[in-house]
Amino acid sequence: MSFAAAKAIIKHSRVKAVLLDLDxxxxxxxAQVPGAVQALTALxxxxxxxRFLTNTxxxxxxxxxRELAAMGLPVAELEIFSAASAALRFLWEHPDSRSYxxxxxxxxxEFAPFHAEEGAVDYVVVGDFRDSLSYRVLNAAFRHVMAGxxxxxxxxGRYFVSGEGYNLDTGAFVHLLEYGSGKTARVLGKPSPDFFKLAIEQIxxxxxxxVVVGDDVTTDIAGARAIGALSVLVRTGKYSSETLENSPVKPDFIVDSISDVPPLLGEASNLTQHGS
Ligand SMILES: [Mg+2]
Known part of the structure; x- marks a missing residue:
């Protein structure tokens, strides 16, 4: 597909928002991906x-x-949409429910207005709770799930890597509660379509x-396709041609980096459609 044809598709879809993966x-x-600041300015x-997406x-x-600013990336607080933002938005949309x-x-x-320490709850919401993790807390969550x-x-995520080495991530504790209760959690972070829907509802x-732009075909692109948004895969970060080839999910467009995204939406550049 020519650049003009790709641009026509984008123009025809009357793009009203761009969701950009961060990491x-x-x-x-x-460090910034080269050209990222200029691309942001152009966008x-x-x-x-x-909106800037992260599973944090x-x-x-x-x-x-502040962390983005320290890397020289000027982004407003309201433009950041994280897994925590998705959960807060979900809770805000269920004002009559009680949650642990x-x-x-x-x-x-930020979660305090929705949190009920005592009594029955409708939802058990599990994020990173390393600093309050205990058997008492886990078992309280487990009992709530068993009660419905x-x-x-x-x-x-199963684990993440820090300077000190491997660390258990949120998914490991979610899995513990799933195993104990025999129930399956609803995931609000990427790659859940809920994550992208909640971000778009907010706009x-x-x-x-x-248009969703990201480096990960299994999360950014899969989520975009699941909700019917246009998707652009960048060949930076964790991009690998092998992962793309093996993935049943394909992006609408592939570009070298974030630098090619503003031209796709507004000007001219080196764009290839997947399969071309
Ligand atoms: Mg990424």
Whole structure:
């Protein structure tokens, strides 16, 4: 497909928002992807709302914004949409429900209006709760699920790697509760379609009016395709041609990096459609 044809598809879909993955798309291994700031500036000039996606479930947007600023990436707090943002949005959309929320101390304030320490609950919400993890807390969550509460996971990562080595991630504890209860958690982080739907609802447009840009075909692209949004895969971060070839999910478009995204939406560049 020619660039003009690809651009025509984008134009025809009347794009009203762009959802950009952060890790691997705008930055990688602690530094900006080359051209990321210029691409952000160009995207902002188009006047389209932007949202920056991350599966982070341990920190509030104000801290993520500072971390991005330290890497030279100017992003507003309200533009950041994390797994925690998705859970907060979900709880906000269920105002009559009661929830037992296992989250980090940094997120405790934001979840406090929804958290019920005592009594029956409708949802058990599990995020990164390393700093309050105990048998008592886990078992309280387990009892709620056994009593009929629905299990909600901010994300289901098995482990993450820090400077000290491997660490159990949120998914390991969600799995523990799933195993004990025989129930399956509803995941609100990537690659769940819920994550993308909740982000788009917040902007106030429809999935077909949105372009999702990311480096991960199994999360960013799979989520975009599941809700009917256009998807752009960048060849940065964790992109690998092998993963793409083996994936049953294919992006609508593939570009070298975030630098090629503004031209796709507004100007001209080196774009290839998948399969061409
Ligand atoms: Mg990524």
């Amino acid at each position: 691997g798309t705008l930055y990688f291994e602690g 902002r000039k188009l006047g389209i709302p932007l 479930d341990s920190k509030p947007a104000c801290i993520l914004r 929320c296992l989250v980090s101390s940094e997120l405790a304030n 509460a629905k299990l909600i996971a901010l994300q289901k 106030g447009c429809s999935p077909h009016e949105v």
